Amino acid sequence: MNLYAGKILIIDLSKKSVSIQPLRKEWLKKYWGSWGLALRYYYDSVTADVDPLSQENTMVIMTGPFCGTLVPTSSRFCLVSKSPYTGTVFETNTGGSFGPELKFAGYDGIIIKGRAESLQYLRIADDTVSLEDAQDFAGKGIFETESLLREAAGLPEGKTLSIGPAGENLIGYACVGTESYRQMGRGGAGAIFGSKNLKGIICRGTGSIQVADMEGFREKAFQYKNDNVLTDANLWASTDGTPVLVDVINEMGILPTRNFTYGTFDDRAGINTTAVKAAKKGDRACVSCPLACGKFTHINGIEMEGPEYETLCLAGSNCEVNELEKVSHFNRLCDDLGLDTMSCGNTVALAMDLAEKGRHDFGLRFGKTKDYLEIVTEIATLSTTRGKELAMGVKRLAEKYKSHDLTTQIKGLEMAAYEPRGNYGMGLSYATSERGACHMRAFTGFSEDVFNLEKQAREVVKSQNFNCIKWSTGLCDFWGSVTHEILADLLSCGLDETVTPSELALAGERIWNLSRIFNLQAGFTIDDDSLPEKIMNQPLEKGPHAGNVFKEEDFKTALKLFYQLRGWDEKGVPSQEKLAQLGLDDLYHF
Amino acid sequence: MEKILYAIPDLCTGCNRCVYACSAIKEGKFYPSRSRIHISNFSLNGYSVPNICFQCPKPDCLTACPCKAISQQENGIVQVDTEKCDGCGECVAACPYGAIDQDDKGLAYKCDYCGGDPNCVTECTPGAIVYQAEDKELRRLRGLQMKQRLTSKKAEDKRIQVGRQIMRLARD
Numbered sequence: 206m207n208l209y210a211g212k213i214l215i216i217d218l219s220k221k222s223v224s225i226q227p228l229r230k231e232w233l234k235k236y237w238g239s240w241g242l243a244l245r246y247y248y249d250s251v252t253a254d255v256d257p258l259s260q261e262n263t264m265v266i267m268t269g270p271f272c273g274t275l276v277p278t279s280s281r282f283c284l285v286s287k288s289p290y291t292g293t294v295f296e297t298n299t300g301g302s303f304g305p306e307l308k309f310a311g312y313d314g315i316i317i318k319g320r321a322e323s324l325q326y327l328r329i330a331d332d333t334v335s336l337e338d339a340q341d342f343a344g345k346g347i348f349e350t351e352s353l354l355r356e357a358a359g360l361p362e363g364k365t366l367s368i369g370p371a372g373e374n375l376i377g378y379a380c381v382g383t384e385s386y387r388q389m390g391r392g393g394a395g396a397i398f399g400s401k402n403l404k405g406i407i408c409r410g411t412g413s414i415q416v417a418d419m420e421g422f423r424e425k426a427f428q429y430k431n432d433n434v435l436t437d438a439n440l441w442a443s444t445d446g447t448p449v450l451v452d453v454i455n456e457m458g459i460l461p462t463r464n465f466t467y468g469t470f471d472d473r474a475g476i477n478t479t480a481v482k483a484a485k486k487g488d489r490a491c492v493s494c495p496l497a498c499g500k501f502t503h504i505n506g507i508e509m510e511g512p513e514y515e516t517l518c519l520a521g522s523n524c525e526v527n528e529l530e531k532v533s534h535f536n537r538l539c540d541d542l543g544l545d546t547m548s549c550g551n552t553v554a555l556a557m558d559l560a561e562k563g564r565h566d567f568g569l570r571f572g573k574t575k576d577y578l579e580i581v582t583e584i585a586t587l588s589t590t591r592g593k594e595l596a597m598g599v600k601r602l603a604e605k606y607k608s609h610d611l612t613t614q615i616k617g618l619e620m621a622a623y624e625p626r627g628n629y630g631m632g633l634s635y636a637t638s639e640r641g642a643c644h645m646r647a648f649t650g651f652s653e654d655v656f657n658l659e660k661q662a663r664e665v666v667k668s669q670n671f672n673c674i675k676w677s678t679g680l681c682d683f684w685g686s687v688t689h690e691i692l693a694d695l696l697s698c699g700l701d702e703t704v705t706p707s708e709l710a711l712a713g714e715r716i717w718n719l720s721r722i723f724n725l726q727a728g729f730t731i732d733d734d735s736l737p738e739k740i741m742n743q744p745l746e747k748g749p750h751a752g753n754v755f756k757e758e759d760f761k762t763a764l765k766l767f768y769q770l771r772g773w774d775e776k777g778v779p780s781q782e783k784l785a786q787l788g789l790d791d792l793y794h795f
Numbered sequence: 796m797e798k799i800l801y802a803i804p805d806l807c808t809g810c811n812r813c814v815y816a817c818s819a820i821k822e823g824k825f826y827p828s829r830s831r832i833h834i835s836n837f838s839l840n841g842y843s844v845p846n847i848c849f850q851c852p853k854p855d856c857l858t859a860c861p862c863k864a865i866s867q868q869e870n871g872i873v874q875v876d877t878e879k880c881d882g883c884g885e886c887v888a889a890c891p892y893g894a895i896d897q898d899d900k901g902l903a904y905k906c907d908y909c910g911g912d913p914n915c916v917t918e919c920t921p922g923a924i925v926y927q928a929e930d931k932e933l934r935r936l937r938g939l940q941m942k943q944r945l946t947s948k949k950a951e952d953k954r955i956q957v958g959r960q961i962m963r964l965a966r967d
Contacts, residue, residue, distance in 0.1 A: 413824035413825060416824075423816070427917075489838075490810035492810060
């Protein structure tokens with residue numbers, strides 16, 4: 206089969222069984238791969254009311270059609286399930302080399318259901334697949350687990366996915382780690398692994414991926430790499446990587462600072478791109494990526510890939526911590542213990558704010574690094590009272606201390622590092638994302654007219670639909686100039702079939718709508734498409750947008766426009782007409 | 796040799812485009828395990844080491860081959876004649892770097908510089924693999940890499956271990 210491996214691995218941990226199914230070919234042209242295809246498989250495998258941490262829940266890991274080829278930035282693969290943190294369906298993706306390895310082993314994806322009686326790992330060596338005992342790895346960090354898995358499985362070149370103590374302890378914002386410093390970060394994929402008693406997966410694939418016309422395909426991939434990837438639009442990723450955003454976003458006045466109180470951070474020189482470059486030892490790339498946005502750094506004995514912008518902001522400026530060494534150390538601890546740095550940074554910032562307001566003292570203070578590192582381990586291991594409280598995340602911690610006014614989350618997921626009071630599109634994007642306040646669905650950071658509600662609503666819809674298909678083909682965000690036309694051209698050549706840009710655009714919209722259907726069936730309503738009270742009522746301080754709020758009435762106007770543009774009714778429910786147009790009417794009736 | 800293939804691990808990002816390109820050209824598929832070039836990736840240390848055939852002046856693979864299937868051309872490139880190869884695997888065991896391996900039929904395969912236009916170099920954006928005339932600094936680096944010799948039956952094991960030793964050299 207061209208571009209696909211053609212098989213899905215089905216693992217039932219309760220029954221200790223492994224089986225293989227042919228890929229559902231009737232879904233390929235509607236969902237394509239990765240996010241879309243995983244979502245379709247997931248939708249087929251559970252009911253929307255499933256308890257995310259129960260053995261009835263499943264998780265679907267999926268690669269895309271370009272994964273394992275020379276298409277630039279194509280190694281990303283995803284996990285789709287119902288989030289234990291938000292209760293929504295969620296997709297979380299990462300790069301590295303596990304995805305291609307899985308395809309070379311002969312599988313496009315893995316569906317995992319049930320729960321093992323004791324801690325296990327999944328061993329995949331081409332067509333030899335087995336569940337193995339992992340009880341000796343209990344409590345181990347991800348870094349050590351990766352090397353233990355390679356050793357125990359006898360697969361020195363095996364690629365891994367694994368969890369640390371945070372996942373084993375079912376912490377809502379536990380991540381799944383791969384290649385040391387890459388994560389399926391947001392939404393609690395690590396806790397789902399933990400709930401299934403699955404410590405990790407190791408895969409070694411020695412097979413191949415075919416394309417219809419190799420010479421033509423290579424030529425196209427080479428040309429797009431040179432003419433569309435390694436160009437001014439994308440080279441920031443190569444020269445600086447995401448740390449460049451610290452100064453850029455600060456300049457725009459939307460750099461979350463002091464628990465989303467200020468829009469700028471005066472003291473950012475210690476954590477900006479200049480600081481990261483000074484500590485840089487080398488550039489790191491995911492498989493197939495010529496950009497290499499990862500910056501490997503050494504600073505005062507702390508060696509790691511990163512930190513990335515989201516961490517520099519949410520665990521840096523948002524906590525008013527201005528030392529790269531401390532932020533790097535915080536990040537490295539999160540990576541090893543298996544915590545999402547974005548949720549963790551936001552939660553620590555809330556704890557600092559609670560102390561500031563005199564509501565509770567966790568021993569953490571804005572701008573101070575006392576206990577800033579210790580708390581990460583305490584959260585992941587649930588070893589102290591405060592660690593257990595912060596492990597709840599922003600939503601539940603704020604509820605406990607009756608501090609709704611200080612929360613920075615939507616649907617239970619903490620906001621990303623772009624202040625909505627200075628960019629209404631980001632607010633609308635956060636409010637309408639299927640997994641909560643996430644920046645990876647629609648990013649309006651660089652758009653014009655950031656307070657024009659109609660333009661922002663249009664841009665959010667367009668960007669969400671495009672990212673649905675972009676993530677579904679497994680490409681990275683940082684091939685920023687890719688288009689439907691380029692995707693269609695590469696798919697057509699690789700498959701030797703005519704694939705049109707418009708059918709890909711429709712697939713993107715279909716994927717977004719299927720997520721919406723799941724969330725509606727799971728009980729989410731228009732009331733959940735909301736903004737934190739802080740964003741609507743408390744004026745932003747500092748920077749060019751000081752004094753701004755995203756007023757509730759303005760937000761409601763934007764949301765109404767958004768629903769209209771999507772062909773949804775006034776309550777955010779897709780119309781039957783829209784569902785019929787997308788071929789989803791057989792899945793959902795009112 | 797007019798031009799030599801050099802690996803500069805300090806510049807390698809671990810993207811593996813060289814591996815994909817090599818296997819696409821040699822096997823007609825994306826087939827990394829069959830690539831003639833490999834990357835050993837040490838993610839925790841943020842380091843990757845390209846594994847290339849050095850086209851040794853005195854090739855151990857050639858000496859070990861009982862069928863005289865391996866020859867050295869005038870330009871120094873070491874080649875396998877698969878017509879003569881009987882699949883014994885002596886060359887794989889003999890190469891101290893893991894740079895020659897066997898396919899499903901047991902036939903040996905290795906890097907042949909693609910007839911003077913190696914595609915791995917074309918695909919290497921960071922410049923970690925270069926194909927050029929001899930150069931003093933690159934010769935020194937290559938010499939250090941060639942000193943990392945290992946014995947093992949499996950090419951894969953040698954590649955990883957050689958890669959680890961080269962990483963240690965770079966970090967000391």
